[in-house]
Amino acid sequence: MIEPPPLRNDCFALPAGVDWTPVDEALALLRDRLGPVTGIETVTPFAAPGRVLAEDVAALRSNPPLPNAAVDGYGFAGAVAEGVHRLPVIEGRAAAGPRFDRPVPAGSAIRILTGAALPDGVDTVILDEDVTVGDGEIAFRGPLKRGANTRRAGEDIRAAEVALRAGRALTPADAALLSAVGIGAVPVRARLRVAVLSTGDELVEPGAQAGPGQIHDANRPMLLAMLARFGFDAVDMGRVGDDRAALRARLDDAAARADAILTSGGASAGDEDHVSALLRDAGAMQRWRIAIKPGRPLALGLWQGRPVFGLPGNPVAAMVCTLVFARPALGLLAGAGWRDPVGFETPAGFEKRKKPGRREYLRARMRDGRAEVFASEGSGRISGLSWAEGLVELEDGERHVRPGDPVRFIPYGSYGL
Numbered sequence: 001m002i003e004p005p006p007l008r009n010d011c012f013a014l015p016a017g018v019d020w021t022p023v024d025e026a027l028a029l030l031r032d033r034l035g036p037v038t039g040i041e042t043v044t045p046f047a048a049p050g051r052v053l054a055e056d057v058a059a060l061r062s063n064p065p066l067p068n069a070a071v072d073g074y075g076f077a078g079a080v081a082e083g084v085h086r087l088p089v090i091e092g093r094a095a096a097g098p099r100f101d102r103p104v105p106a107g108s109a110i111r112i113l114t115g116a117a118l119p120d121g122v123d124t125v126i127l128d129e130d131v132t133v134g135d136g137e138i139a140f141r142g143p144l145k146r147g148a149n150t151r152r153a154g155e156d157i158r159a160a161e162v163a164l165r166a167g168r169a170l171t172p173a174d175a176a177l178l179s180a181v182g183i184g185a186v187p188v189r190a191r192l193r194v195a196v197l198s199t200g201d202e203l204v205e206p207g208a209q210a211g212p213g214q215i216h217d218a219n220r221p222m223l224l225a226m227l228a229r230f231g232f233d234a235v236d237m238g239r240v241g242d243d244r245a246a247l248r249a250r251l252d253d254a255a256a257r258a259d260a261i262l263t264s265g266g267a268s269a270g271d272e273d274h275v276s277a278l279l280r281d282a283g284a285m286q287r288w289r290i291a292i293k294p295g296r297p298l299a300l301g302l303w304q305g306r307p308v309f310g311l312p313g314n315p316v317a318a319m320v321c322t323l324v325f326a327r328p329a330l331g332l333l334a335g336a337g338w339r340d341p342v343g344f345e346t347p348a349g350f351e352k353r354k355k356p357g358r359r360e361y362l363r364a365r366m367r368d369g370r371a372e373v374f375a376s377e378g379s380g381r382i383s384g385l386s387w388a389e390g391l392v393e394l395e396d397g398e399r400h401v402r403p404g405d406p407v408r409f410i411p412y413g414s415y416g417l
């Protein structure tokens with residue numbers, strides 16, 4: 001008598017007797033095996049944010065280049081002791097721009113504005129608000145330390161110091177820093193081109209008429225937008241049906257136009273799972289059975305030398321796998337080094353029982369100082385991805401999370417979204 005298969009009432013149960021790669025091991029493998037594949041070009045600070053710095057960059061100039069006033073007020077040689085002081089004020093004023101060209105005699109003060117280089121004879125500034133201005137003189141109360149209300153030359157960064165390191169994904173703040181230290185052109189990696197391809201006969205274009213049994217391609221617009229947010233050049237390769245020859249041709253095209261390829265759908269081992277079948281035929285596929293939920297089936301391979309991330313079709317799994325695996329891996333290809341998302345511990349605002357032995361990612365958001373999770377864990381529940389503002393990451397060994405227990409919340413922003 002034949003036995004029915006062991007009861008499997010959801011798609012998340014781990015098949016018995018199969019070894020599953022823990023998430024951290026899978027990540028360590030990627031980290032070991034991938035490196036930069038892009039060339040180097042030069043951009044101005046205006047175009048630098050979002051690009052990956054290709055080499056260490058040293059300051060050409062100190063910031064600030066000269067000692068200068070931090071406030072509007074009066075400058076003189078300090079320090080001054082406690083008590084009332086009166087100083088004559090000389091003609092003219094020191095303002096940001098060309099340095100005041102005469103020395104200020106000892107015992108005199110000069111009108112000075114924020115950002116003005118300190119004239120000779122000035123090392124201390126008193127704030128406008130602390131001064132009474134009379135006819136050709138000022139009065140104020142000490143004490144005041146030498147150097148008060150001034151900024152030292154190079155106090156922020158000195159010429160020849162390394163301002164930014166290779167591999168850094170440049171930020172708007174970096175554009176300011178590069179400019180301030182005199183840099184007009186920086187070497188950056190060419191943007192990594194990443195092709196996105198959806199597979200499945202059931203898919204129609206967003207906005208198109210969908211017949212019964214058809215669904216709109218939801219993964220492609222999501223993945224293209226995610227890649228753009230990560231700073232990559234997202235290349236839209238459209239949709240292909242479950243037709244191996246067409247898929248092969250489209251992969252060829254994608255390999256010619258991009259440095260890496262993301263596909264969604266057809267990643268598992270079913271009859272219509274052509275992505276894995278083709279990668280396997282090409283002899284360069286690793287089926288990664290990763291101990292993760294969602295996103296178990298992940299087909300990783302090379303197509304004409306280009307890494308292919310065969311993401312699962314379910315949109316929630318496609319997004320989670322992109323955040324957890326594809327983003328750091330693509331970061332390595334882009335020359336940005338390995339990037340772990342920054343999360344933080346926070347009390348759980350939910351209860352959950354979990355099978356030990358796999359990492360789980362729950363759609364989550366922070367409310368009232370606690371992480372709350374989406375009501376359903378269904379891998380097709382796209383509305384939960386929109387509802388969420390990040391993911392809760394449950395450790396492999398976790399079994400039972402009770403309200404108030406510490407859990408790790410990773411905001412979407414930490415993944416670069």
Ligand SMILES: Nc1nc2c(c(=O)[nH]1)N[C@H]1C(S)=C(S)[C@@H](COP(=O)(O)OP(=O)(O)OC[C@H]3O[C@@H](n4cnc5c(N)ncnc54)[C@H](O)[C@@H]3O)O[C@H]1N2
Pocket residue numbers: 011012198199200202203215216217218219220264265266267268269270273295296297311312313314315317379380
């Ligand atoms: N017998 C088993 N069946 C399945 C298993 C399993 O272990 N044994 N795993 C399940 C899990 S978990 C997932 S995830 C999926 C992954 O399968 P595929 O990567 O082969 O994806 P498809 O079968 O092509 O599609 C799954 C699902 O997602 C929908 N889909 C696909 N592409 C899109 C798209 N671009 N936009 C929106 N929705 C998309 C598709 O229609 C399916 O509903 O396999 C389970 N099965």
Ligand code: MOO
Pocket residue numbers: 011012292293294295296297312314316317379
């Ligand atoms: O774990 Mo599948 O990867 O649900 O969606």
